[in-house]
Amino acid sequence: MNTCFISYNIMPTSTADYFITLSNKLSETNKVVVIAGKIRETKIKLNKDITVLNWPSERPTSWKDFWFLIKLVRLYKPDMMISMFGFVNLFLIVGWLFRVKIRVAWIRTLSSQYAQKKYKVIRKSLIYSLATDIITNSQATKKDVALFFKIPERKITVLPNSVKNYKNSLQKINLDSNNLLYVGRLHSSKGIDVLIQAFSQIVQKYPNLQLDIIGQGPLLNQLIDLTKSLGLIDRVSFLGEKNKETVLEAYKKSYCTIIPSNSEAFGFTVIEAMSVGTCVIGANNSGIKEIIVNEETGLLFKTGDFDALARQLERILMDVNYRNNLANAGYSRFLNCYETTHAINRDTMFFEKLLNVRI
Structure with missing residues (x-):
């Protein structure tokens, strides 16, 4: 059984609904560890066999968050690490340091929403280069990521966002x-x-x-x-x-x-x-x-x-x-x-294929 780390906020939002559902689906065939910045009450629940942990900080940027993740990687030895938003930096850096075979960054915003200071762009480009795979939510985001952060398009896969049928x-x-x-x-x-x-x-x-x-x-x-x-x-x-x-x-x-x-x-x-x-x-x-x-x-x-x-x-x-x-x-x-059931089946197949090919 492979071990997957996923980091996101557990919140009553459509974005969290998706990642909770994806975690549950992946846990059917893998050991899943969710590391959350914020944990709130939600209608959709994580499966009981999923390990849920809390970052020391809601937005993990400190040394204590860094050492926290290092200890977890040493303990669980994950085969795949998936992150998005403010959790990407530490996941990619620690994953690369410990040679985790699959390191996925999920990018859901355009560069126009990113601080344009040159040193920050260079720093983010270097961090993204540590990913084995980049996921974007649209072709537009894919093109933007490739041009702005100089990421080879072969590393980028488009998996559109989804929500439940309400x-x-x-x-x-x-x-x-x-x-x-x-x-x-x-x-x-x-x-x-x-x-x-x-x-x-x-x-x-x-x-x-x-x-x-x-x-x-x-x-x-x-x-x-x-x-x-x-x-x-x-x-x-x-x-x-x-x-x-x-x-x-x-x-x-x-x-x-x-x-x-x-x-x-x-x-x-x-x-x-x-x-x-x-x-x-x-x-x-x-x-x-x-x-x-x-x-x-x-x-x-x-x-x-x-x-x-x-x-x-x-x-x-x-x-x-x-x-x-x-x-x-x-x-x-x-x-x-764009309905979640359709998207979850599509995305689970994508991640299972990564695990089958590379592990």
């Missing part, structure tokens, strides 16, 4: 034909100002519309000022951060969820919205356009063009049947490509 559990939530939705960070890279500008145009023709914005971030006050200047203070609601259940209900209620990001590694919001069966409109860039098939499973608009977004919004507001057809096709695409 549609059936939200049948009691009614559609609100006047509700539009944004979910995500309030950050300049997310294009929320473009959405508000487009909304200011469309609300003149559809005065009962309401735009809900769920999320926190440094742009909050600036966006509130924008809504005030456009006379939208009663039509746009900044709802702050919400728990997962509330966000899913918001997706289900919305007539359309809009993803106006200037760039996006994957577009997690896109598949979350699709998973409940709502309509999606996204900016035509990077990871978003890999998920939405324009005019088939949703609509795309030119990135940064609020006039183009307003036109796409008007198309679905004018024709509810067209909106419903897009929503239904988007849900079907989600089931076929």
